[in-house]
Every structure is written in structure tokens, then in C-alpha cells.
Amino acid sequence: MSEEKAVNVPAQSAGATLTEDAAPGEVLLKVTGLQKHFPIKKGLLQRQVGAVRAVDGLDFEVRSGETLGVVGESGCGKSTMGRLITRLLEPTAGKIEFEGKDITHLGVSGMRPLRRDVQMIFQDPYSSLNPRHTIGTIIGAPFRLQGVEPEGGVKKEVQRLLSVVGLNPEHYNRYPHEFSGGQRQRIGIARALALNPKLVVADEPVSALDVSIQAQVVNLLDDLQAELGLTYVIIAHDLSVVRHVSDRIAVMYLGKIVELADRDQLYRTPMHPYTKALMSAVPIPDPRRRTAKSERILLKGDVPSPISPPSGCRFHTRCWKATEICRTTEPPLAELRPGQRVACHHPENFEDQQPQDTVLLSAAKEAAELVAEEVLAESAETSAAVAAEIAKDSAEAAGAPESPEVSKTSGVSKTSAVSKTSGVSEVSKVSEDSGDSKGSGASEDPAGSTDK
Numbered sequence: 269m270s271e272e273k274a275v276n277v278p279a280q281s282a283g284a285t286l287t288e289d290a291a292p293g294e295v296l297l298k299v300t301g302l303q304k305h306f307p308i309k310k311g312l313l314q315r316q317v318g319a320v321r322a323v324d325g326l327d328f329e330v331r332s333g334e335t336l337g338v339v340g341e342s343g344c345g346k347s348t349m350g351r352l353i354t355r356l357l358e359p360t361a362g363k364i365e366f367e368g369k370d371i372t373h374l375g376v377s378g379m380r381p382l383r384r385d386v387q388m389i390f391q392d393p394y395s396s397l398n399p400r401h402t403i404g405t406i407i408g409a410p411f412r413l414q415g416v417e418p419e420g421g422v423k424k425e426v427q428r429l430l431s432v433v434g435l436n437p438e439h440y441n442r443y444p445h446e447f448s449g450g451q452r453q454r455i456g457i458a459r460a461l462a463l464n465p466k467l468v469v470a471d472e473p474v475s476a477l478d479v480s481i482q483a484q485v486v487n488l489l490d491d492l493q494a495e496l497g498l499t500y501v502i503i504a505h506d507l508s509v510v511r512h513v514s515d516r517i518a519v520m521y522l523g524k525i526v527e528l529a530d531r532d533q534l535y536r537t538p539m540h541p542y543t544k545a546l547m548s549a550v551p552i553p554d555p556r557r558r559t560a561k562s563e564r565i566l567l568k569g570d571v572p573s574p575i576s577p578p579s580g581c582r583f584h585t586r587c588w589k590a591t592e593i594c595r596t597t598e599p600p601l602a603e604l605r606p607g608q609r610v611a612c613h614h615p616e617n618f619e620d621q622q623p624q625d626t627v628l629l630s631a632a633k634e635a636a637e638l639v640a641e642e643v644l645a646e647s648a649e650t651s652a653a654v655a656a657e658i659a660k661d662s663a664e665a666a667g668a669p670e671s672p673e674v675s676k677t678s679g680v681s682k683t684s685a686v687s688k689t690s691g692v693s694e695v696s697k698v699s700e701d702s703g704d705s706k707g708s709g710a711s712e713d714p715a716g717s718t719d720k
């Protein structure tokens with residue numbers, strides 16, 4: 269029996285309450301200037317000699333009822349961010365507000381009510397469940413810790429939660445090792461839902477699971493959200509998981525958000541070169557498009573160390589568009605389009621923000637060798653087209669005669685975009701065929717039949 273069957277969510281029992289406080293769309297969580305620097309200590313006196321700048325100034329909001337996806341390469345600070353907003357870690361600086369209340373430095377007693385409202389689902393369903401406890405004990409633990417007595421008793425409520433996540437309530441007395449990976453993650457989800465939270469932070473909830481099981485757990489999370497009005501922050505290392513579940517997506521690079529946009533906008537017109545590179549690594553499911561020679565951007569080298577991140581734009585050491593200003597000046601996370609914020613001097617699919625800066629850094633020239641020529645040509649074309657459209661719009665809005673304005677503005681951007689990119693194209697030779705860069709074996713859930 270596959271787990272698929274189990275993805276139905278029974279109606280809530282009379283005793284259970286739905287999240288009612290924040291109306292859908294209202295800001296539930298607000299993060300401002302959030303930082304976490306882990307000190308590096310050395311010597312007998314344990315003197316601080318530096319710091320790992322895991323999270324280095326995040327600003328974002330999570331609205332009630334939405335799913336915010338957070339993506340980025342390993343080590344960019346996603347998990348640290350998740351632990352900060354659930355207050356499992358103390359921030360170095362910045363502010364976290366939950367339902368309008370400042371929770372940044374709440375103590376143990378102040379945190380008690382918040383522990384009910386904000387829950388976390390962890391990546392590894394094998395190590396996050398105590399092997400010596402029955403699943404009844406594991407899922408019932410939050411009630412005991414919070415001193416909550418659910419209507420009908422803990423056992424009844426745990427059994428209800430088991431059926432909510434698609435597991436057999438009769439398996440209350442079984443141990444974690446008797447379940448498959450997908451089922452264990454369902455147990456983790458049931459535990460997270462026990463206290464009827466408002467915000468659930470899921471840190472790589474499916475990356476430890478087989479591909480076939482991943483979709484089932486993602487569907488379960490989706491169904492639970494619709495049924496219970498949950499708000500999610502879902503952390504993943506690539507875009508293939510979050511693209512199906514997120515309303516908005518934040519792309520992180522070296523402790524910072526480089527792009528934050530509505531999901532569809534991000535997929536249609538990514539603006540940060542790093543987003544574009546991440547997207548080009550996602551396998552294309554459409555077999556007709558698979559055969560076409562698709563552009564794939566291979567980023568050169570590893571993510572730089574968060575102990576001493578690069579100056580200016582942190583991505584400049586791996587970006588094929590980087591110019592001098594990228595090395596010296598950090599671009600702000602600016603809303604260049606409604607619903608799309610990006611931190612880039614030379615964004616994709618948009619007017620160049622620093623058109624006067626056309627000389628490529630040598631690192632950019634090297635990176636360009638890894639970027640397919642088609643990507644560079646397309647990038648120049650779309651940037652020029654968008655620039656022309658923006659110029660046209662603003663000319664129309666100003667009521668000015670169209671042609672002189674348009675030709676002037678688009679001319680500037682077009683020249684800069686083309687010259688910059690054509691400079692790159694000269695050194696770009698590589699054109700990659702599409703192909704899966706990731707993927708674990710798509711084997712069946714070994715113990716799927718223990719479900720029912």
C-alpha cells in the first residue's frame with residue numbers, strides 16, 4: 269500500500285481549534301536586520317578571533333496563511349535563520365516580531381506561549397525522533413511539556429493527530445524504527461501540529477526522503493495548510509521542492525536575501541543572477557523541453573567563507589555580470605517590481621541599475637566561460653527589452669512625446685547591456701546540455717504498507 273492513499277485530512281474534532289487570530293494576508297512574522305554571528309574562539313583564554321556570519325542582516329515578512337520558501341546553497345544560513353525565527357537560537361542583532369509583539373529576546377517564561385504558536389519540523393526523520401519512545405509518547409510530549417490537557421485526553425488527541433497525518437491511529441504504541449522515512453516525517457509533522465501552531469518552520473522537510481515519498485509529504489503539508497490555515501516557512505536547498513508549495517520565495521546567499529518575490533514572478537522573470545543560476549540547475553520535467561538544448565549555468569567554485577564574506581555584493585566572486593561597483597558597493601534589497609525585491613546592480617530581466625559601470629571584473633570573465641552563450645545573449649536581449657518598456661511607460665506617464673525619451677533611455681541601457689554582455693560573450697564558449705544535477709534514487713517507501 270502506498271502512502272499516497274493516506275493524504276486525506278479528516279475534519280478537526282470539536283475540541284480542536286483553527287488558527288483564528290491573524291486574518292489571512294496579515295503580517296504574522298516580521299524580521300528586521302536579523303543577524304547571527306557565531307564567535308570563533310581560540311587559545312587558553314578562549315579569546316574571540318573572528319565570527320561566522322551565518323545570518324547577516326535579513327529583512328522579510330511572513331503573512332498569515334502563506335508559504336514562504338527559503339532556498340540557497342548549503343551553508344548560506346537557511347537553518348540558522350529557521351532556528352532564529354523559532355527562537356531556538358538567540359540573535360546577535362535585529363528584531364523578530366510575531367503578531368506585532370517583539371519576541372527577539374524573550375526569556376523562558378515569556379517564550380512559553382510562543383512555543384505553542386511556532387513549531388519546527390526537522391530535516392532528518394531518523395534522528396529527530398527518540399528511538400526509545402513510542403510514537404504516542406513522542407506526539408503527546410508537547411501536551412505534557414505545556415501542561416495542556418486536550419479534550420478527551422492525550423491518547424485520543426494523539427490518535428486523532430495520527431489520522432490527520434495519514435497514519436493508523438492503532439499504531440500509537442509502535443516505535444519509530446517500525447516506520448519508514450516518509451512515515452517518520454509524518455510523525456514529526458503530527459508532533460509539530462499537536463499544539464495547534466500558527467507558524468510552522470520546516471527545515472528541509474523532505475530532503476532526507478526518497479523522491480517518490482517527497483511528493484507525498486509535500487502534498488500532506490499542502491493539505492494540512494488548506495485544512496488548518498497554517499502559515500509555513502519551508503527551507504530547501506534547491507528550487508524544485510519549494511516551487512510547488514510556496515506563495516513567495518526568498519533566495520539566500522551567504523547570510524543575506526538576494527531576491528524575494530512572488531513564486532510565479534520569480535520563475536517567469538528571475539532578477540538576481542544567482543536565482544537564475546539556481547533555476548537553471550532544476551531539472552525540466554517536460555520531456556519535449558528536455559530534448560531541446562537548454563541553457564545551464566554552472567557556478568564556478570564554492571560559496572565563499574561566511575567568516576570573511578566578499579566585499580560589496582557577496583555574489584560578485586561568482587557572478588558573470590560583476591563589475592567594479594559590485595566589488596565595492598553592496599546593492600540594497602530594493603523592490604524593483606511590485607512584489608519582487610532584488611539586491612543586484614545588474615539585474616536580469618530588468619533595466620540595469622548601474623549602466624555606466626561596464627567593465628567586467630576578471631572573476632566575471634572567468635565565470636562567463638561557464639555560462640552558456642545562449643544565456644548571455646538572452647540576458648542582454650531581455651534586459652534591453654525591459655529597459656525599453658520601462659522607458660516607454662515612464663515617458664507615457666510623464667505625458668512627454670514618446671520617441672525622444674524612449675530612444676534616449678533605452679539606448680543607454682541597451683548599449684550598456686549589450687556591450688557588457690557581448691564583452692562576456694567573447695569569452696563564453698561553454699554550452700551545457702540539460703540534465704539532472706541532483707536526485708536521489710526514486711525507490712519505493714520500504715515500509716509503506718505499515719500505514720494502514
Ligand SMILES: Nc1ncnc2c1ncn2[C@@H]1O[C@H](COP(=O)(O)OP(=O)(O)OP(=O)(O)O)[C@@H](O)[C@H]1O
Nearest residue numbers: 306320322341342343344345346347348349505574
Ligand atoms: N553552532 C554553530 N557554530 C558555528 N558555526 C555555525 C553554527 N551553526 C552553523 N554554523 C555555520 O553557519 C553557516 C550557516 O549554516 P546553516 O546551517 O545555517 O546553513 P544552511 O544554509 O542551512 O546549510 P545546510 O543546508 O548545509 O544546513 C555555516 O557556515 C555553518 O558552518
